[in-house]
Amino acid sequence: MIKFLFSGLIRDKHRSLIPFLVTATGVMLTVVFHAWMTGVLGNSIEFNARFSTGHVKIMTRAYAENMSQTPNDLAILGTDTLMNVLPQLFPEMLFAERIYFGGIVDIPDKNGETRAQGPAMGIGIDLLSENSPEIERLNLASSLKNGQLPVNKNEVLLSNKFAEKLELSPGDTLTLVSTTMYGEFTLHNFTLAGTVEFGNTALDRGTVIADLRDLREALNMDAAAGEILGFLKTGTYDVVQTTAVTNRFNARFLVEEDEFSLVMKNLPELNNMGFLVEYSDKIKGILVAVFIFAMSLILWNAGLLGGLRRYGEFGMRLAIGEEKSHVYLTMIIESSIIGFFGSLAGTATGLAIALYLQNQGLDLGFMMKNASIMMPSVFRAQITPATWYIGFIPGVISAQIGTMLAGMGIYKRQTSQLFKELEA
Amino acid sequence: MLSFKLALRNLLGAGLRTWLNVVVLSFSFIIIIWTKGILEGWDRQAKADMIKWEIGGGQFWHVNYDPYDPLTLDESHDRIPAGLISSVQPPVPVLITQGTIYPGGRMLSVLVKGIPPEQKILALPTAKMVSADGEIAAIIGKAMAENAKLDTGDYVTLRWRDRNGTFDARELKITGIFDTNVPTVDVGQIWIPLAELQDMMLLPDEATLIVTPENAGPGEATEEWVFRDHEFLLADIESIIRAKGSVGIIVWLILLMMAMLAVFDTQVLSIFRRQKEIGTCVALGMTRGQVVKLFTMEGALHSVLAAIVGAIYGIPLLFLQSVRGIKIPLESSDFGLAMAEKLYPVYSAALVAGTILIVMIVTTIVSYWPSRKIAKLNPTEALRGRIQ
Amino acid sequence: MKKLLLVFIITGFTPLLFGQYPDGKDILRKIDDNMISENRYYESSMIIHGRRTSLTFKLKTWTAGDTKSFTEYLFPVREKGTKMLKLDDQLWIYSPSADRIIQIAGHMLRQSVMGSDLSYEDLMEDSKLSEQYNAKVSGEEVVDGRKCWIVDLTAFVPEIAYHRKKLWVDQERNIPLQEELFAKSGTLLKRTRLSEIRRINERWYPGKILFKDMLKDGQGTELVIDEIRFNIEVPDHIFSKASLKK
Structure with missing residues (x-):
């Protein structure tokens, strides 16, 4: 019978094509909506991750305890070997060493004596490697205000307001006054390559961005880094994956008795981010649920109308002796077939679009011209396991309910009446 | 005009089917507005929280106060002036100084x-800042509690330097832990009664900043006190919201397509179903x-009715x-503080x-598109109800 | 380095009257009389115990009166040639690797020196004890096997880091063997232990001083005096910014 109905559907395009297209489009929209919401609502989380927490963060246990003070004397040692091992152990992650430090930026006059100085917060990243992912991660290229990105040794970026306050222009010399990881006093000269604007007062006030290699020299941190941040290769935070990674890492590296053993922390455990993660998730849940409800209604309506318009045909079928229940059954099987294949097609196209939006992202920079903020302008969707099945809820179930509801009329009305509708 | 009347009559005449479509389309309307309202409300919440927890109706800052340079705190305090603002509710002075706490032998x-x-x-x-035994x-x-590993009832030594630079130290008792989304009143700070701090610092009646009540209106600046309004204090949040706005547009587009789908479906069906009618109309002389x-x-009238x-x-x-707000259920709540997180959607008139x-325009376009098919219909065939 | 000297340089102590505590203020005056030498030169090692490693610095220091001092780092190699000049309450630091002279601003002086238990200000505090503190001898105690007077110091000037101090002063050799620094509330903040007392010229000197921040965990900071000379020829140009770069 199913084969029979199948051929019926394929031959009568009006009975199949439009409902199929409508179902597929509805499902496609649901899938894209889910992936986009998942990706985008995590944007603030992502911003934090890129700047400070990573999706996961590796530190020594002692450093983790005093993380707010970025105690580089408790930094991770031997990062050179570690950075070779990590990608093999966790192929789903990208790792980046970071050194966060505090100090004073001191500007010399022509005699090499202090002309101006100001307190600074610093981030050491891989600035100088070719194609360093860190430059994109911190959105440095598009945040550049003056000058250029560092290309040579000992070139740094300063936040624009800080540079203005110190009356510094690209090419000028500045001295970083800080302490090494062993606590020694250190002075290190840098050249200002360019200035960046973050759109965040705290960062704009006094930030230095320097290359890891230069900082290691300045802070006597050979093969050491305060923190190693891990980012999922998908580019967006996912609690299931990072939890698995964190558990695996800590089972292998964490030693309770050794305060300098390595520990990995998951993003919700860092910077009070747990709240944001959960809150975003809940809001996404509510929005997606309501969207699915609305989409269900639309597809339900489509199913209902599709059923209603065929009353004439049913009248005819009943008149020639078909059982009511059989008509009803064929109708439901038909709509199941359409719902299933429509959902399949919709999910496939939706996933394809979502995958594109996840990998390529959407650069909305053109809409953010007036927002001087270092937030990445490329927004990405995120596909989660739910993205795969979520479209089937409105696609199969609700269209089905619509058809079932329409089919009830078969029982309620008289054959003659249904037959009359053929004329209508 | 004739076509308008005819269209309306056709619509209302179709009864249940029209109303089903209209209700579904109206749902799309509401959901577009609602979703945008939630996103907007979420953005606003960050501002609302900051107002509620930190800035009130704006703050008077001592002229030397710079929240990003704690080393300047020594020079940024003065006697609390009288009559800075005229409001029934008295403003709240806050004195700020640097200190060091030693939780469990650590130094923070x-x-x-x-x-x-x-x-x-x-x-x-x-x-909650009440103590029984003099501490x-x-x-x-x-x-802060997590970072310092402190809990309610714990004691911790605080060391500070008074206005003369003399070291002093006292035991603090943690009498309350609060849960807030505003890190600038939480991370790396300890709140104690003003009178105690003034006493400890040898700075009687002095403050670093003064929080004004909401709706007290803008404050008058003086030589010593600068008024920082919402625009100044919320600038960071505003720029984040502006950046996030573009994301909402994509969401809005997806929702719009949903509405389009609703209209398109009905429209295609109705043209298919009503071929005879179309044939009749053409036969009766309509172009x-x-x-x-x-x-x-x-089709467009659908959206008006919707x-x-x-x-x-x-x-x-x-x-x-x-x-009333929408209750966002959160599972994790530490320290036994139940978080009754409510989100208040914000709907702007412009939205x-x-x-x-836009839904009306889009509906019209989407209605027009399948209607074009009509132009290709052969009237005699249509009149017979032949499917083409 | 001044403060260290202030603490331990005691000579010519007043002979004691048996059965009666000596006048505390008198003790302070004598400490002051004896600590101020025209100038001095010393070589020292500072050992900072971190959580992970200990770090040793070797320094040589010239001082004149109670307002001028000049220090040069000899070790570790990374720091070699770093010089610090202090004139009154101003501090300049020169680093040969950066070839820069940096002025350390007032509020920076309160930060700890190289992760040690001492702030720059601690190192630079050099006023006379008798001009800042009233003192009273409150008892006797044996420290490191030596009989000591316990001297309680209370500040009478307001602008001072430690309102109260307690010294254990060796009765025979007239040198504090232990010093405790208190907050105004009475909380013990820091403890200094002086040991390996040696005789140099007419003075008794500690060979080793241990500073400990009592509120935090850790082993404290050690200072070892390798060599010290008094009243030697110190050319005045040493205490100038020009000498930083030499």
Whole structure:
């Protein structure tokens, strides 16, 4: 019978094509909506991750305890070997060493004596490697205000307001006054390559961005880094994956008795981010649920109308002796077939679009011209396991309910009446 | 005009089918507005939280106060002036100094903030700053508590330097831990009664900043005190919201396509179903253009009816939500503080009007598209009801 | 380095009257009389115990009166040639690797020196004890097997880091063997132990001083005096910014 109905559907395009297209489009929209919401609502989380927490963060246990003070004397040692091992152990992650430090930026006059100085917060990243992912991660290229990105040794970026306050222009010399990881006093000269604007007062006030290699020299941190941040290769935070990674890492590296053993922390455990993660998730849940409800209604309506318009045909079928229940059954099987294949097609196209939006992202920079903020302008969707099945809820179930509801009329009305509708 | 009347009559004549479509389309309206309202409300919440926890109706800052350079705190305090603002509710002075706490043998630099326990402007649970046995009662935020590993009832030594630079140290008792989304009242800081801090610092009646009550209006600046309004204090959040706005547009587009789908489906069906009618119209002398216009009008009228229907149930529904808020259930709540997180959707007039207008335009376009097919119909065939 | 000298340089102590505590203020005056030498030169090692490693610095220091001092780092190699000049309450630091002279601003002086238990200010505090503190002898105690007077100091000037101090002064050799620094509330903040007392010229000197921040965990900071000379020829140009770069 199913084969029979199948051929019926394929031959009568009006009975199949439009409902199929409508179902597929509805499902496609649901899938894209889910992936986009998942990706985008995590944007603030992502911003934090890129700047400070990573999706996961590796530190020594002692450093983790005093993380707010970025105690580089408790930094991770031997990062050179570690950075070779990590990608093999966790192929789903990208790792980046970071050194966060505090100090004073001191500007010399022509005699090499202090002309101006100001307190600074610093981030050491891989600035100088070719194609360093860190430059994109911190959105440095598009945040550049003056000058250029560092290309040579000992070139740094300063936040624009800080540079203005110190009356510094690209090419000028500045001295970083800080302490090494062993606590020694250190002075290190840098050249200002360019200035960046973050759109965040705290960062704009006094930030230095320097290359890891230069900082290691300045802070006597050979093969050491305060923190190693891990980012999922998908580019967006996912609690299931990072939890698995964190558990695996800590089972292998964490030693309770050794305060300098390595520990990995998951993003919700860092910077009070747990709240944001959960809150975003809940809001996404509510929005997606309501969207699915609305989409269900639309597809339900489509199913209902599709059923209603065929009353004439049913009248005819009943008149020639078909059982009511059989008509009803064929109708439901038909709509199941359409719902299933429509959902399949919709999910496939939706996933394809979502995958594109996840990998390529959407650069909305053109809409953010007036927002001087270092937030990445490329927004990405995120596909989660739910993205795969979520479209089937409105696609199969609700269209089905619509058809079932329409089919009830078969029982309620008289054959003659249904037959009359053929004329209508 | 004729086609308008005809379209309306056709629509109303179709009864149940029309109303089903209208209700579904009205749902799309409401959901577009609602979703945008939630996103907007979420953005606003960050501002609302900051107002509630930290800035009130704006702050007077001592002229030397710089929240990003704690080393300047030594020079940024003065006697609290009288009559800075005229409001029934007294403003809340806050004195800030640097200190060091030693939780469990560790050393943590903190900002010590003195605030009157009886204050009512900020959401900080300052009333909990009561101590029985002479120690200084202190409240801290959850993040600070986690970082310092302190819990309610714990004691911790605070060391500070008074106005003369003399070291002093006292035991603090943590009498309350609060849960806030505003890190600037939480991370790295300890709140104690203002009078205690003034006493400890040898700075009687002095403050670093003064929080004004909401709706007190802009304050008058003096030589010593600068008024920082919402625009200044919320600038960072505003720029984040602006950046996030573009994301909402994509969401809005997806929702719009959903509405389109609803209209498109009905429109295609109705043209298919009503071929005979189309044939009749053409046979009666209507030009094809007129028929296309009639069908387009019918589709567009759907959205007008949907807007009306949507308004009937949507306005009270959305209004109620924006006032009562939507409860966001959160599982994790540490320190036994139940978080009753409520989100208040924000609907702007521009959002509502814009959505209605665009949905109407889009509906019209989407209605027109399948109607074009009519132009290709052969009237005699159509009249016979032949499927083409 | 001044403060260290202030603490331990005691000579010519007043002979004691048996059965009666000596006048505390008198003790302070004598400490002051004896600590101020025209100038001095010393070589020292500072050992900072971190959580992970200990770090040793070797320094040589010239001082004149109670307002001028000049220090040069000899070790570790990374720091070699770093010089610090202090004139009154101003501090300049020169680093040969950066070839820069940096002025350390007032509020920076309160930060700890190289992760040690001492702030720059601690190192630079050099006023006379008798001009800042009233003192009273409150008892006797044996420290490191030596009989000591316990001297309680209370500040009478307001602008001072430690309102109260307690010294254990060796009765025979007239040198504090232990010093405790208190907050105004009475909380013990820091403890200094002086040991390996040696005789140099007419003075008794500690060979080793241990500073400990009592509120935090850790082993404290050690200072070992390798060599010290008094009243030697110190050319005045040493205490100038020009000498930083030499």
